[in-house]
Every structure is written in structure tokens, then in C-alpha cells.
Amino acid sequence: MVVAMGLSACGGGGDGGASTTVRVTLANHVWTENIKQALPEFEKQTGLQVEITQLGEDQLSDQYNVKLNAGSSDIDVMMYRPLQEGRLFAKNKYLADLSAQVKSTTWDFSDFQAGPVEATTYEDKPVGVPIITEQEVLYYRKDLLAKAGLSAPPKTLDELKAAAAKIKAAEPDVAGFIARTGKSAAVTQFSSFLYSFGGDFVDSSGKAAVNSDAAKQAYAYYGGLIKDSGPANVSTDMGWPEAMAIFTQGKAAFYTEANSLYKNATDPAKSKISDEVGFAPFPAGPSGSKPYNIPSWALGVNSSSENTGNAWKFIEWATSKEQTLTQQKSGVPGARSSVWANPEGTSTFPKDLAEAIAASTKAGVGHDRPLVVKVAEAREIVGQPIVDAITGKDAAAAADTANAAFQKFLDDEAK
Helix, strand or coil, X not given: CCCCEECCCCCCCCCCCCCCEEEEEEECCHHHHHHHHHHHHHHHHHCCEEEEXXXXXXXXXXXXXXHHHCCCCCCCEEEECHHHHHXXXXXXXXXXXXXXXXXXXXCCHHHECHHHHHHCEECCEEXXXXXXXXXXXXXXXXXXXXXXXXXCCCCEHHXXXXXXXXXXXXXXXXXXXXXXXXXXXXXHHHHHHHHHCCCCCECCCCCECCCCHHHHHHHHHHHHHHHHHCCCCCCCCCCHHHHHHHHHCCCEEEEEEEHHHCHHHHXXXXXXXXXXXXXXXXXXXXXXXXXEEEEEEEEEEECCCCCHHHHHHHHHHHCCHHHHHHHHHCCCCCCEHHHHHCHHHHCCCCHHHHHHHHHHHHHCECCCCCCCCCHHHHHHHHHHHHHHHHCCCCHHHHHHHHHHHHHHHHHHHHC
16 A cells, blocks of 8 residues: 655754655554644644555565565665664665764763664664664463462573473463564564573674574474473464464463564454553573664665655654654654653553563663565574474574574675
8 A cells, every 4th residue: 555645844954955745655554644633733744744554564565576576765764673784775875874963962862772772773873763762571371380389470581481380280271482483473572582691692892602602502492382281383484473372361470472462462453362461571590681772674865866855854753752662652662762761652562561671671672573575484494493403403503503504694694
């Protein structure tokens, strides 16, 4: 679906004689719907006219592939996924360097959380502004914890393992733990386990690191937890819809997942256990609690745009403290620290979820997958040891095999 929206321009304006129309390409998302409702305010303030093209994710990618590769100037502002295509766009110089623009003092770039900013930075230059964030948190069943005599959700991965085993032993029809199991789908949620064990996908020199001691421990832990405390005969191709369904049908005690999906668990129309769902920060591993804190979407300026001044005016307004607060109250988690610190900014979230998110953003890591150009291919490689560990194979050997393949992948990308 393409929604071309030209709202009435109110008088002159523009930027140094540039066009008074700002062409903005956005994805189908609640964030987009909220911004569309607020546009008249922006147009009145600036005298600019905003023309929105709104597309589904696949159509958006197709349009970007065609137009950006051709150097087209008919996109000014672009909504993009920093961790999916951000590295490709930045490497190909599709995204304008925003170093000068982010120095605006009234807008306050320093207010944005470190993790999301890391993900929208390329070669030490900001190329995007995060607009929607996600963190990994622990979902759990309050009733099952109480029944097992557990007074609080687990604070460490060791405690999670023990609690999951205890509940599964006491409740034969309930899994102690569930999470994504698909080779590619599991990578993003596995990442928080990897970081909390002290690992990462690559080391500080850019070499593959999925066979480090920390990574091997993380693979063995994640796969072992699902193998030992997960559902009987668990499949190894589950994404979030399948894992969430098991949890919301009352068939699992613990579930690690993105906070952005929480309404699937708390909505009585979707969840049999809506009244019993609790949220807690991601449990700490040997290196502490280090969940991802990532921007799922960001705004950038097309480097081929001839209207970059007005493009920035739109971004500055759309990512302001005021707009971020409005978005967050509607359930869209933002990247501004001040909005999370504002009680109004968390007023629509469950209290324990807001607290879990606040804890996650402090030590959050700004990526939940390898930071590469060919993301899908990389996920297939680093996700294989997850599946091997779940099915009882040697996680360490699988990590060694994956590391060799991942290093070759990195070498090929660097050519």
C-alpha cells in the first residue's frame, strides 16, 4: 500500500530556496500512524508540506534497493532498520552523515541511549536517529513461581536454570523454559545470553568470535536449557509466534523475548494467562545482565536528496522529546532517556515491564545480530550451534565449525 499524503502547506518556508515539500518514506507501523496524525502541527510550525509514502517492509526494501542504488533524489527522509540494512546503506553511502545536524542543542542528541546510537553510527559518524527500540526481558508466570515456592523471578542465569528445572519436574505438562529455536530466528534472542556470558559475534579486532570460551558456554547454556527444561519433542524451527503461543497457552513458566511483543502475553483475547504474566530484567550471567538494547527502526536522510535541510527539520521534530513522549504513551518504546525517566513516559506500560526496560537500557548492547552487510546469511551461520545444542550435539564442536564458516564469511565481505 502506498499512501501519498500531501497536507496543506501554510505559507512560505523552505530551506535556503530548497523545495518546500519534504518527501518521507515510512514503513507500516504504529509509529507512522502517530506521526501522520501530528503532521499538521509540524506543517504549521515550518510552512513545509510533507508528502508521505507508506509501505510494507518488503515493498520498502524493494523501493530502497531500486531508488537508492540509482541515486534517486526523490526520497528525502527514509525510515530504515539499522541492524538489518543499516550497514549496507552506510557502506554504499546512501545515508547522509548527520554529524553537524545532531549538534543542535535544543534537540539534545546526548539524551538518546547509547545502545541505539551505537547501532545508527557508522565509522564514528551518526547516519540515523533511532525512533523505536527493543530490549530483551524475561517473561514469567507468577502463579507457577508461587506454586514452586519462588518468591521472586530469577536474577541470574544459574537461578533461571534451577527454577525452570524445578517447575518442569513439578508440572509434567508445563515447560520450565521456552524461547525461539529456529536457526536464524533464535540469533537475536540468543545474543543477550552471549553478551551476558562475556562474548560477542566478533572480537575487538573484527575477527569471528563465536567459538570463544564465553560463546561456547552461551550456546551450551541456551540449547541445554531448552533441551532439558523446554517442551517435550521441541521443534527447532520456532520463531517468536510459535514460542509466544506456547507461553500464552499456559505451557511454559519462563520465556525470554523482545519487550515489544508484550501485549501478546497480557491481552486476554490472545493469552490464557494474561492475569499471571510478570516481567523481569534479563538474568545476569558471568559478565552481568547484558541484554540487547537496539533500535528496530531509525530515520535517515538520503544522501542524494537535494532537500537535506528540510529533511533534517522533519527528523528533528519527529524525534523530539515531545513526539517521543507521545509515541511512547501509545506503546511505542523510544530511545530517549529523559522520556523513560518521566513517569508519564511509562504510564501505559505494566509497572514491572517498565522497570525491566529501565534496567535493560543501562547496560544494553546496541546490536542483537552480527553487524555485517549480508545479515541473513550471517544469522544462518552463527545460529547453527543453537540448533545443534538443542538437539543434544556437541555445542563446542558446533561453535568451532560455525566460527570457521563465519570467519570466511567476514573475509569475503571485506574483499
